[in-house]
Amino acid sequence: MHKIIVLLFFLTISYFSIAQNASDRIVKDSIKVDYNKQLKFNYKQLIIPTVFVSYGVIALESDQLKLFNSEIKEEVNEHIDQKITIDDFSQYTPAIAAISMEALGVKGKNSLKDKAIILSTSYIIMGLTVKSLKTATHEQRPDGSDFYSFPSGHTATAFMGAELLYQEYKDVSIWYxxxxxxxxxGTGAFRIYNDRHWLNDVVAGAGIGILSTKAAYWLFPTINKLFTNNKSTTKKSAFIPFYNGKTVGFGLVATF
Known part of the structure; x- marks a missing residue:
């Protein structure tokens, strides 16, 4: 268990070390809609999540990495006394924090509405990606319960929210x-501890979660322009995308 926690910890720290030196800058646009606080696309931002996802995919076929997965599983099973289901709740904690911080008086880069659109978009991207890969790879879980192990949806959800929290509040305090x-x-570690995922499932899930949120920021100006009505000064409306695990669609939000 110590090996798992240390490895995941260093994966996280490695991401921050590179992210701080990457070209993660803010776009300053002069058009009417305020996009001056959106993440600018830069290929360097793809490096870390791509490495994570690549490791996960390679481990599906690599005998050496499969052996590493099995060794971790054996070590976990030797020391596990009972399952701790905190990961079922902790997966949502970063996203909830990112949305609710403003209610506590801590303002992020974007308004609550814009954060909701970005979060919804990232959840759709993440959800569709995870569901598609689970169906395509048909990887059996360590506990043998089903064949939807790769990638870890809980971990993807947690890292999606963590990236949103990071982007919105890193200028307020890097500690957020x-x-x-x-x-x-920690969510990823508990997925392994609870014998629900292999290490590569968790690493790939982390990459998918990070990349989904970055993609949502890059797409936000286009999505907001397409689905926001700016012609009327007395009435405004917007379509917010949603994904509930089975259905993809858009919700209408209107003010009068």
Whole structure:
């Protein structure tokens, strides 16, 4: 168990070390809609999540990495007394924190509405990706309960929220972002501890979660322009995308 926690911890710290030196800058646009606080696309931002996902995919076929997975499973099973289901709740903690911080008087880069759109978009991207990969890979869970092990949806959800928390509040305090990633890493560790996922499932889930939120920020200006009505000064409406695990669609929000 110590090996798992240390490995996930260093994966998280490695991400922050590189992210701080990457070109993770803010776009300053002069168009009417305020996009001056959105994440600018840069290929360097793809490096870390791509490495995570690549490791997960390679481990599906690599005998050496499969052996590593099995060794971790054996070590966990030797020391586990009972399952701790905190990961069923901790997966949502970073995202909830990112949305609710404003209610506590801590303002992020974007308004509550914009954060909701970004979160919804990232959840759709993450949900569709995870569901598609689970169906395509048909990987059996360590506990043998089903064949939907790869990738870890809980971990993807946690890292998706952690990246949102990081992007919104890193300029207020870097510790908000770090705390979100520590919770996400802990979620991944408990998925392994509870014998629900292999290590590569968790690593791939982390990459998918991070990349989903980054993609949502990159897509936000386009989505907001397409689905926001700016023609009327007395009435405004917006379509917010949603994904509930089975259905994809859009919800209408209107003010009069």
């Amino acid at each position: 972002g770090i705390s979100g990633y520590l919770v996400a890493a």
